[in-house]
Amino acid sequence: MAEWSKARDSKSRNPHKGFEGSNPSPTAILLRKLRRIGYRRSMYHVYLLRSIKNPVMTYVGFTTKDVRARMDEHNRGLTKTTAPQVPWQIEVVVTFNDRQRAEEFERYLKAGSGYAFAKRHFWSMNLGSTKLAK
Numbered sequence: 001m002a003e004w005s006k007a008r009d010s011k012s013r014n015p016h017k018g019f020e021g022s023n024p025s026p027t028a029i030l031l032r033k034l035r036r037i038g039y040r041r042s043m044y045h046v047y048l049l050r051s052i053k054n055p056v057m058t059y060v061g062f063t064t065k066d067v068r069a070r071m072d073e074h075n076r077g078l079t080k081t082t083a084p085q086v087p088w089q090i091e092v093v094v095t096f097n098d099r100q101r102a103e104e105f106e107r108y109l110k111a112g113s114g115y116a117f118a119k120r121h122f123w124s125m126n127l128g129s130t131k132l133a134k
Contacts, residue, residue, distance in 0.1 A: 044102035046109065048092040048122050049074065051085035058123060059088065062106040067093050092122045 051057040096102035108114035
C-alpha cells in the first residue's frame with residue numbers, strides 16, 4: 001500500500017499536470033500556460049471578401065471558425081448570399097477576443113457609414129462603386 005501511495009504522490013507533483021503518461025509537445029505546454037493567464041482559444045473574426053468573378057461585389061461576414069475554412073464554404077456555394085458570385089477572395093480579417101465587439105463591428109461595416117469606412121480603408125481595389133452582397 002505504501003508503494004501505491006508513493007506512486008500517486010509522484011504523479012500529483014507532475015509539472016505537466018493533465019499529461020500523465022505522455023510527453024506533452026511544447027505547443028501543448030505553451031497553450032496551457034497561455035490559458036492560465038487569460039488566453040482564449042476561441043477567437044471571433046470579421047472578414048471582408050471580394051468576388052473574383054465580379055470584383056465590384058463584396059461581402060462582410062462573422063465567424064468563430066477558421067477563416068480559410070469559412071471562405072472555402074463560401075467558395076463551394078454553401079452560403080446562399082454569396083453562391084451566385086463564386087469564387088471569393090479574402091480582403092481583410094479583423095480578429096477579436098470579445099464576441100459582442102466582433103458582432104458590433106460586423107454590423108457597423110454592413111451599415112452606411114461603416115460600409116463607407118470599409119470602402120475607403122479595406123477594399124484593396126477601389127473599382128468605383130462596390131456592392132455589398134445581400
